[in-house]
Amino acid sequence: MDSELPALLVLGPPMVFNLFQSHYSHKYRFLNAFSSHLPLPQFLQTQQTHPSSVRAILCSPRQPVTADVIRSLPSLGIVATTTVGADHIDTAECRRRGIQVVTLGSQFAPDVADMAVALLIDVMFKISAGDRFAKKSIHFKPWSFPSGSKLGGKRVGIIGLGRIGGQVAKRLEAFDCIIMYHSRNKNPSVSYTFYSNVVDLASNSDVLVLCCPLTEQTKYIVNKEVMLALGKDGIIVNVGRGALIDEKELVQCLMKGEIRGAGLDVFENEPNVPKELFSLDNVVLSPHAGAITLDCFMDACEHVAKSFDAFFSS
Amino acid sequence: MGSISVLLVGKVLPYLEQELDKRYNLFRGIDPSQRAAVLRDHASSIRAVVASSSGGPDAALIEALPKLEIVSSFSVGVDRIDLQKCKEKGVRVTNTPDVLTDEVADLTIGLILAVLRRICECDRYVRSGNWKKGDYKLTTKFSGKTLGILGLGRIGAAVAKRAEGFDCSICYYSRNEKPDSKYKYYPSVVELASNCDVLVVACPLTPETHHIINREVINALGPKGVLINIGRGKHVDEPELVSALLEGRLGGAGLDVFEKEPHVPEELFGLENVVLLPHVGSATVETRTAMADLVLDNLEAHFLGKPLLTPLV
Numbered sequence: 001m002d003s004e005l006p007a008l009l010v011l012g013p014p015m016v017f018n019l020f021q022s023h024y025s026h027k028y029r030f031l032n033a034f035s036s037h038l039p040l041p042q043f044l045q046t047q048q049t050h051p052s053s054v055r056a057i058l059c060s061p062r063q064p065v066t067a068d069v070i071r072s073l074p075s076l077g078i079v080a081t082t083t084v085g086a087d088h089i090d091t092a093e094c095r096r097r098g099i100q101v102v103t104l105g106s107q108f109a110p111d112v113a114d115m116a117v118a119l120l121i122d123v124m125f126k127i128s129a130g131d132r133f134a135k136k137s138i139h140f141k142p143w144s145f146p147s148g149s150k151l152g153g154k155r156v157g158i159i160g161l162g163r164i165g166g167q168v169a170k171r172l173e174a175f176d177c178i179i180m181y182h183s184r185n186k187n188p189s190v191s192y193t194f195y196s197n198v199v200d201l202a203s204n205s206d207v208l209v210l211c212c213p214l215t216e217q218t219k220y221i222v223n224k225e226v227m228l229a230l231g232k233d234g235i236i237v238n239v240g241r242g243a244l245i246d247e248k249e250l251v252q253c254l255m256k257g258e259i260r261g262a263g264l265d266v267f268e269n270e271p272n273v274p275k276e277l278f279s280l281d282n283v284v285l286s287p288h289a290g291a292i293t294l295d296c297f298m299d300a301c302e303h304v305a306k307s308f309d310a311f312f313s314s
Numbered sequence: 315m316g317s318i319s320v321l322l323v324g325k326v327l328p329y330l331e332q333e334l335d336k337r338y339n340l341f342r343g344i345d346p347s348q349r350a351a352v353l354r355d356h357a358s359s360i361r362a363v364v365a366s367s368s369g370g371p372d373a374a375l376i377e378a379l380p381k382l383e384i385v386s387s388f389s390v391g392v393d394r395i396d397l398q399k400c401k402e403k404g405v406r407v408t409n410t411p412d413v414l415t416d417e418v419a420d421l422t423i424g425l426i427l428a429v430l431r432r433i434c435e436c437d438r439y440v441r442s443g444n445w446k447k448g449d450y451k452l453t454t455k456f457s458g459k460t461l462g463i464l465g466l467g468r469i470g471a472a473v474a475k476r477a478e479g480f481d482c483s484i485c486y487y488s489r490n491e492k493p494d495s496k497y498k499y500y501p502s503v504v505e506l507a508s509n510c511d512v513l514v515v516a517c518p519l520t521p522e523t524h525h526i527i528n529r530e531v532i533n534a535l536g537p538k539g540v541l542i543n544i545g546r547g548k549h550v551d552e553p554e555l556v557s558a559l560l561e562g563r564l565g566g567a568g569l570d571v572f573e574k575e576p577h578v579p580e581e582l583f584g585l586e587n588v589v590l591l592p593h594v595g596s597a598t599v600e601t602r603t604a605m606a607d608l609v610l611d612n613l614e615a616h617f618l619g620k621p622l623l624t625p626l627v
Binding site: 015110111113114115117118119121122124125126127128130131132133134135137138139140141142144145147148149150151152170171172173174175176270271272273278284285286287288289292293294295296297 | 325368416417420421423424425427428431433434436437439440441445446449450451452453454455456457458475476478479480481575576577578579580582583589590591592593594597598599600601602
């Protein structure tokens with residue numbers, strides 16, 4: 001047992017954990033609490049580890065770092081999560097104890113923005129539907145596949161012009177899309193048209209892209225009224241959170257043709273997806289994979305490892 | 315103009331066929347036996363041929379039409395037309411450049427993303443209910459990758475412009491280096507393939523570019539490399555491509571065109587790193603209508619003695 005290596009208590013585990021462990025097994029003694037049903041103190045006993053020697057935690061939303069957990073580790077000095085949000089960490093308790101909380105910054109923003117554009121082009125050009133069509137038979141009948149629509153000149157309304165929304169805007173500008181947005185506040189450093197009202201944004205858009213966090217204010221920000229305002233040629237792309245859209249209404253609108261199509265990476269009750277969508281060719285469905293690329297995971301691992309390095313060497 | 319005889323030799327948008335029918339004395343000669351019958355009875359009256367990516371007049375057909383004045387193609391690629399013969403005989407040739415550039419460039423980026431991020435596979439994963447059993451696997455980021463463009467013409471340049479929005483590095487191969495270009499030039503396709511992550515075929519099909527993507531290029535692109543073909547199927551040695559993908563010597567492919575179109579290589583159907591499309595580039599209604607109007611406008615200009623809009627010859 002490498003007792004010289006610092007102990008790292010792992011809760012969750014984070015999705016990046018396999019990658020992290022394989023790259024950094026020489027740097028830490030991993031205490032994989034996520035694999036045990038035992039309460040934390042008993043788990044640590046099975047690892048021949050006294051709670052006072054645990055100074056660092058690596059966690060994810062799957063297993064909250066509660067006040068109880070924090071109080072049971074008197075030497076805890078750093079808690080790192082491979083997410084942007086820290087809702088699953090009792091940050092008040094951490095502040096009280098002077099414990100550093102490390103979250104991800106904008107490492108994954110390009111990957112999520114790429115996913116948003118990928119979904120949009122797929123819906124516009126029916127790429128996934130086309131792939132299904134082409135792989136059905138060894139001959140395709142030319143001109144028999146329904147045609148799509150190009151991006152140039154389309155008005156794209158971005159809901160949430162933060163790190164991800166900004167990257168989406170930058171990409172779509174290169175396709176000659178016209179960018180407009182809705183955010184909590186107008187951003188004086190961008191020249192895109194700002195709409196304080198989402199229905200107005202939708203009325204003036206051909207595409208809506210959802211990139212904002214889920215809060216009490218943004219829950220169901222895209223509701224039936226917004227979808228009807230977007231109209232029969234409108235497309236919705238969601239790379240934010242499922243509950244930004246009233247999913248039941250979305251399904252109805254898609255089935256009835258009240259909107260033209262949707263590209264969805266997130267859903268209200270993941271991994272459950274409304275079955276009605278499975279038979280539609282005007283939707284593209286993705287299993288919350290916006291940030292699930294090797295590059296993104298490596299960046300997240302490096303970010304966390306650097307934070308731990310700095311902590312353990314100080 | 316209803317008395318001018320026009321021969322249609324390639325599949326085109328129904329709107330175009332209808333308009334040709336209205337404006338001219340239209341003969342349909344797409345099918346070989348149809349064509350033979352038309353030639354038997356009307357060869358000496360045909361003054362115009364309308365071609366497309368699926369069919370165009372070769373030397374023999376041009377020779378068989380003594381009154382032929384113009385070939386108007388419903389496509390930007392004119393590999394189906396014997397241009398040399400047209401030049402010899404003083405036959406004008408028009409195509410449909412520019413109207414489809416943006417759309418094909420959009421589709422190219424869509425194909426790249428679909429392959430690297432496994433979009434079609436992700437969609438299958440959700441529809442099959444497999445997401446309930448676990449997350450989909452790690453895929454490959456597109457932003458920041460190096461894009462190699464084979465043929466930095468209108469379409470190649472439009473693809474490059476879009477890829478720059480993803481912070482991609484751009485390099486290219488062309489018959490001649492372009493002195494005004496800010497992108498890195500490689501003097502051979504193999505070198506281009508060795509130095510990029512994604513290779514996009516965007517050049518015209520000529521005898522020189524037939525099978526320009528061969529085994530050597532594919533191996534140079536490598537097990538992590540991705541090939542995107544939005545040019546012509548014959549740019550790629552398809553059997554070589556198929557074996558490279560099956561053996562893992564090539565990382566992935568996105569294909570909108572095929573060597574024996576509309577035949578699609580069945581061996582590729584089950585591969586998650588391959589996206590196949592039924593030649594949809596230039597397929598949007600707006601673009602096809604604009605292309606059709608360009609064909610009609612070129613023909614009209616010719617027969618009214620006005621300058622052609624988009625002449626190649």
